[in-house]
Amino acid sequence: MTEEAPAPLLKLRNIRKSFGDLEVLKGIDLDVAKGEVVSIIGASGSGKSTFLRSINAIEPADKGTMDFDGQQFDFDRDSRYYPSARQLQALRARIGMVFQSYNLWPHKTVLENVIHAPMNVLGQSRAEATEVAGALLDRIGLYDKKDSSPQRLSGGQQQRVAIARALAMKPRLMLFDEVTSALDPELVHEVLMLMASLAKEGMTMLLVTHEMSFARDVSSRVLFFDRGVIGEQGAPSKVLRDPESPRLRQFLHSILHDDLSQAGAAKGLIQ
Amino acid sequence: MSGYLNDIQVYGPGFLSAAWTVLWLTLLTIVLSWVFGLAAALGQRSDLAWVRAIAAFYVWFIRGTPALIQIFIVYFGMPQLGIRLSPYTAGVLALAINSGAYVTEIIRSGLQAIPKGQTESSLALGFSQRATMRTIILPQVARIILPSITNEALSTLKNTSLLSTITVVELTLYAQTLISATFRPFDFYIAVAIIYLVLTTILTQLAAFFERRYARLY
Numbered sequence: 001m002t003e004e005a006p007a008p009l010l011k012l013r014n015i016r017k018s019f020g021d022l023e024v025l026k027g028i029d030l031d032v033a034k035g036e037v038v039s040i041i042g043a044s045g046s047g048k049s050t051f052l053r054s055i056n057a058i059e060p061a062d063k064g065t066m067d068f069d070g071q072q073f074d075f076d077r078d079s080r081y082y083p084s085a086r087q088l089q090a091l092r093a094r095i096g097m098v099f100q101s102y103n104l105w106p107h108k109t110v111l112e113n114v115i116h117a118p119m120n121v122l123g124q125s126r127a128e129a130t131e132v133a134g135a136l137l138d139r140i141g142l143y144d145k146k147d148s149s150p151q152r153l154s155g156g157q158q159q160r161v162a163i164a165r166a167l168a169m170k171p172r173l174m175l176f177d178e179v180t181s182a183l184d185p186e187l188v189h190e191v192l193m194l195m196a197s198l199a200k201e202g203m204t205m206l207l208v209t210h211e212m213s214f215a216r217d218v219s220s221r222v223l224f225f226d227r228g229v230i231g232e233q234g235a236p237s238k239v240l241r242d243p244e245s246p247r248l249r250q251f252l253h254s255i256l257h258d259d260l261s262q263a264g265a266a267k268g269l270i271q
Numbered sequence: 272m273s274g275y276l277n278d279i280q281v282y283g284p285g286f287l288s289a290a291w292t293v294l295w296l297t298l299l300t301i302v303l304s305w306v307f308g309l310a311a312a313l314g315q316r317s318d319l320a321w322v323r324a325i326a327a328f329y330v331w332f333i334r335g336t337p338a339l340i341q342i343f344i345v346y347f348g349m350p351q352l353g354i355r356l357s358p359y360t361a362g363v364l365a366l367a368i369n370s371g372a373y374v375t376e377i378i379r380s381g382l383q384a385i386p387k388g389q390t391e392s393s394l395a396l397g398f399s400q401r402a403t404m405r406t407i408i409l410p411q412v413a414r415i416i417l418p419s420i421t422n423e424a425l426s427t428l429k430n431t432s433l434l435s436t437i438t439v440v441e442l443t444l445y446a447q448t449l450i451s452a453t454f455r456p457f458d459f460y461i462a463v464a465i466i467y468l469v470l471t472t473i474l475t476q477l478a479a480f481f482e483r484r485y486a487r488l489y
Contacts, residue, residue, distance in 0.1 A: 058391050085399065093397025103392035107410045116406070117396035162392070169396060 008067075009034045009204055010055070010173060015064035015075070017050055024050045025061065026228035032173075032206065037199045039215035039236070040208045042225030043251055048208045051225065052175050055206070056095045057088050069094065069172050093121050096166030096174040100181050102158040104150035104165070110137065111146040114165045122169065129168070136164040140194060156187030160194055167198075174198065176207035212255060216240050224248045278458070282449060289445040290466050296363060296441065297428045297470075303367035304427065305420075308374025313404070315379060326375070333372035339433055341365050346437040362434040370427045377419045381412035414485045421478035425471050432467075442466055 008031040017025040024047045032038055040048045053059040054075075055066070061075040068091065074081035083091065104113050114136060115129035124132075137143040140160040142153075150158055159179055166174060176195065180188040192211060196218050199205055209215055215222050215236055222239040224232040232239060232248050243249045314326035333341065345368075346361035356364065385408055393403040435444035446459040453459070 056395055058395055089397045089399055092395055095395075097392075097395040099388055099392060099395075101386070101388050103386075103388035105389065105392070105407055105411075107414065117398065120402065120406070121397040165392075165396070 006033070008032055009036075009069060010206075011067040012055070013065045015051065015054055015061045015066075017047075017054055017059070017061045017063075024228055025054065028064070028228075028230060030223070030230070032204060034204055035202045036221060037203075037205045037219040038207070038221045038223060039219035040206065040223045040225055041210070041212070041215060041251070042223075042231075046225040047228045048225040049177055052097075052177050052206060052208050055173075055175060056092045056097055057083065058092075058097070060088075089121075093117075093169055094172050096169060096171035098159070098162050098166055098174070098176045098179045100178040102150075102155070102162045102182075104158055104162055106149065106151050108150075109147050110142065110150055110153070110161050113150060113161060114168050117165070118168050132168055133164070136167055137161075140164050154187060155183045156190045159183065159187075159191045163191075163194055163198075172204065174203055174205045176205065176209070178208050178210065180209070180211060210255070212240060212252075224251070226251075282459075282462075285445060285449075286442070286462065286466060289440060289442045290470065292439070293428065293431050293441045293467075293470060296359070296366075296431050296434065296439070297424075297474075299363050300366045300370060300427050300431070301424050303363065304370035304374050304423075307367060307371025308378050311371065311375040312378035312382065315375070316382070330372045330375050333369055334376075338366070338369045338430055339436065341369050342433055342437060358434070358437045358439045362431075362437060362439050366427060366430055366434070369430070370423060373423050373426075374420070377416050377423060378412060380419075381416040382408065384415050385411050417478065417482050417485065421475065424474055424478070428471055428474060429467065 010030070010032040012028060012030045015025050015028040015030075016023070026047075028051055030038075040051070042048045050059060054061040054064075057075075062077075064075050065081070066073045066075070071087075071091070072081055073083045073087070073091070076082065104110075105116070108116060111130065111133055114133035115124075115126065118124045118129040118132065119126060134143065134146070137146050140163070142157055142161060142164075145153060145157065145161075150161060153161065163179075179195075180191050183191065188211070192214050195205070195207070196214070199218050207219075217236075219236055221233060222236045223230050224239060224243075224245075226232075226245075226247050232243060232245050239248070240252065243252060311326040311329050314322045317323050317326070342362065342365040345365040346356065346358060349356065349361070389407055389411065390403055393407045394400070398406070431439075431441050432443040434441055435447065438444070440448075442463050446463045450456045450459050
């Protein structure tokens, strides 16, 4: 972020993406240094999920360049730096992604979910992959569930397994796409705790989130996405407490208002 | 009564071997129809327009014409183009092409039932499209479509009786031969029906076994 910082792990320039006539990303520039935790907030439809999905090209951008970990890509289809299918696979193998709907594979056990990619993408032996997976499952407190079907797990447990599955690839960068949005409120905490501990260990993370307290307490930077551009960014204390733009103020107010009205409704029920 | 026991002794071995013919014709046809069905179902999702067009035409043509006509085209029609097949080869090929079109539609609906997130999480870990299809999507599709695939297999088994029209000595033609010699159509058609029933029951039980085994995995 600062001038004297080493070359960023991820450098994006002029990322653009349209769905038909609708321009969702209107030229995003972003540098992410190693070890940074960047939270992306914004109203739905502001392009934040699309942006995250363009980074590992699950949904490739139409235009823009990306430097990741010393490799250059150009998402313009005419460019000679446009990534081949093989290059995209190699890129994705080094970027972990966790989804809102967990997306664990129901036909595999918890352990098989975690070892599948290390064995078949990285070429690890079953023994090696199982050892790494065992340690990860132990860490998330689900080692005893290793032979269960993921569908027998709670949402929070499934999401932790999904994080372990991504970590088993030893990624250089982790993308979290609203990973707690589908969870029951009481299960959100266990997932956020795991993410916070990853952040503390120095994992570089980019997350789209509605958890303002997590964005405030854990991230090093907050981006406010507004209609396809970064409307405002900076330290969490600045962006969340002292927003400059009226639109960010309005956004934060609406979230705060939601919280308050929910609390009010709950209070009303109790009385 | 002793007359029927005598019948079993006399005609039993012949029916057994005809039933055996039905069985292996069916199994061969089923396997081949899965190959055709999978190829066409994947072809429907191809990036190449001409591949999608071929797959669409295949399903449209086969589902829109009678199986009997398709069998005649392969067995009687193809020799005119210089391709002469034995009744057995022509029969299996025609039935497999026929059943494959229905299998295509079954697999297509199965593919549609798998959430997009399953593919995305696999791609995000660095798997290719092909590896994703093979290790993540198709195993789940197989489980979903098992009941419909079983139905289609039963149809295939029963459709082998159509091959009596192109001189394949399966159950139906064997019975017809006996009937023309004995003038006992009721007895022999009932016998044939019973044997088909035994074969379809075996097939259904086999499918039920696989369904239970899959259910345990989840």
